[in-house]
Amino acid sequence: MMNVAIVAGGDSGEHGISMKSGKQVCLHIDRNLFNPYLIEIKGKSWNQVVDRRKIPINKNDFSLAIGNKKIHFQVVFNAIHGTPGENGKLQGYFDMLGIPYTSSDVTTSALTFNKSFCKDVVSRYGIDTAKSIHLYKNGDDSVKQILQTLSLPVFIKPNNGGSSVGMSKVKLKRELKDALVKAFNEDTEVIVEEFIRGRELTCGVLRTEGKIVSLPVTEIISRKEFFDFEAKYKTGLAEEVVPAKIPQSDAENCSEISRFLYEKLNCKGIVRFDYIFGGKKFTFLEVNTVPGMSKASIVPRMAKAHGWTFRELVTRLINEAT
Ligand SMILES: Nc1ncnc2c1ncn2[C@@H]1O[C@H](COP(=O)(O)OP(=O)(O)O)[C@@H](O)[C@H]1O
Ligand SMILES: [Mg+2]
Structure with missing residues (x-):
């Protein structure tokens, strides 16, 4: 039987949503094939979570000490939306330890x-793709640059964001400034894109x-x-x-x-x-x-319409990673 670490949580505004995805995978994974362990990652705190009990991960080799047993993982099921699971950071760590995972590699992520x-x-x-410009914090007059290059309405988004956090649709010139401030609150980079x-x-x-x-x-x-x-x-x-x-x-x-x-x-x-x-x-x-995997998410419904149960989808993803 394969030990599977389902990593969830992460350090973005999508932490809670990711925990839901992770729990759903843990609930539906085929236990005849896999031993699942739900691992919550938040900053430097990485723990297996079972009910209210937390057991810390040994980051030297991504193992768990349960009683006098040491648990190693053969594969990681990545359920972290946003940083560090969707941008390549965690992928780099697992690559260095030689542990395969279910999502894209460092470069693609x-x-x-x-x-x-x-x-x-x-x-x-x-x-x-929509016409857009990429802005960095403390750049020159961004409003002027937007108006010279793009036509309204535009979407202003944190460049490395998700879940529409910090994002605005702007129809009027005078709304541009506030929308930029809002997006720059979430990220040091912003993308401004024409509405399609x-x-x-x-x-x-x-x-x-x-x-x-x-x-x-x-x-x-x-x-x-x-x-x-x-x-x-x-x-x-x-x-x-x-x-x-x-x-x-x-x-x-x-x-x-x-x-x-x-x-x-x-x-x-x-x-x-x-x-x-x-x-x-x-x-x-x-x-x-790393799309959502919770009960309400789109991917499980797509899988169902394709004729796969959620369990089958999870099995296929793990099999392909190992
Ligand atoms: N250029 C655009 N034209 C029309 N709608 C857009 C555009 N960009 C974003 N949107 C709308 O905003 C939503 C979120 O944008 P998206 O780029 O997917 O960011 P996120 O990573 O936060 O999901 C999209 O699902 C869509 O409804
Ligand atoms: Mg989106």
């Missing part, structure tokens, strides 16, 4: 976590049994101005339609672009590509390399 750099690479492969009109689609992709497979394309319908933090996590504010009610040929096109990008970006495990669909064209928004 670091690249895709940087929204601006990721878009530069994606557009080089001929995929449409259309329907929001997302496509899950994974490699399994050596093949790149896409899950049914899903439409996200938000009742808010956009798919913001509230819409993402409060029930009733967004609806996810699996599979999306779009023509078959468009769904196939979206899946094909997603599998192509999965390969080109050298992704591992399950990832979710987000797009705006203008009726013909797909504009790439971002890729989530």
